[in-house]
Amino acid sequence: MEVDVSADVEALYTDGITARKGAFTKEWADRLREDVDTAFAEARTRPGGAVGRGPNRYYVEIHPEQIRGFVELVDHPWVRSLCAAALGPDYRIVELGFDVPLEGAVNQPWHRDFPLPEETRRERRLTSLAFNVTTVDTAEDMGPFEIAPGTQWDDSPEFSNGMFPPKSHYDRYLGRAVRKYPQRGDISARTALTIHRGTRNESTKSRPVLVLGVDGPEANNGDRHDTAVTTAFWDSLSERVRKHLDCPRVSELVPVTQKHTIEGLVMGDA
Template structure:
């Protein structure tokens, strides 16, 4: 399965990458993958989602008819293409340094009837950001459909990765008080990516999924990448078999934080977000 990426790493400038992620908190690579490649990835995701729904704890509830599923890299035919994509590599190196770590691979599936989520960030602000003013993790997203208004696109409030919400949020440090909602709504950008597009964002930038009023799901692949000090691998459990590990390119091996096992084990998902389960 070849991605045939349309981008070349020589196109990417660190100043543009850092300016976007330290400024708005989100950047994008349009047409980073061929549509045929995305369609094959969608086949894998659909099969894995059906499996996860049949397994206790296989699909995390992220709101009404909205799920998140972590997967084993080797169950996705396109994992190596993703991990070695020149734009993803360039962004990871620019923001997180040459020793960046891939710590998560999974997918979100907002189905028909998914409700608006509350404004949130994906985990509490770490000290590296709160005190050091440094981003030490990124979330890369790849849509598996052409997103329409009816599908419930992502809304994001640019620049809010730096907001201090600890004094007015719930105990998790992830959900701002509703008194701040006008700030996010005034800054809000609605993202409408097409198949093949890739985005990179700080998971601290305040965002929400919106109501899916269509008859179709809106699956999106998620790749989590850390700086060496971030520690988000503790929220996940990447595993690969010995045979798969030995076949991986060295470029992927040196950046992948995972367990190497004889037989893949069911993933016990640890990144639950209680505040998203009910929607708004």
């Protein structure tokens, strides 16, 4: 089943973000939380498993088999329809991971996740998407995600590494800033080029969020990631899922050593 996502595509090009409320059940989200907690505990036991994205804030990349709901996620009609409409029929799933802001996480600097691709700069065309799935009911004190709508097209030589605007630009982002409070079962999609940040977690709770990265034909974000599947898992997938899963098949999974570090996030911000 395909769904009408024309309004969502328009939102991606105007605001830089869109969402589907109640895409999954709360029980599905609770199972996701269990799997994320297990993967996070394992990743923190080895070098390069959990990468810092600021004080008390981590990112972990995982393999599809570590999430029981992986197929339901990537084969959800809204996800499939939005990927095809925004990126074309040959979109590729290249990343699966999660962010975990813990108690004491501070404001991140305003940033985008990678420099502006040439296709976007020249043609104002998006070439990748990031889907986010919360594992908790987000509250104000839990350090909600904050985004500055419409800033995906911002292009300035003042951006450090093409990703970090100088503090002299912050008033512009603060003036546009919108905080997001997703609940269990919700899913959002955004271009990772829209300027955003994680905010200060003043609660005693963590706020794990699953990240699904999808590339169009021109994008090369997959070069930063090491997603793999076992042959047995591959054989269990439908052809509809296989055609979009861009990763090697292996006899045995090796835990991912994260390659996509973002040095500018390590120290946090004000």
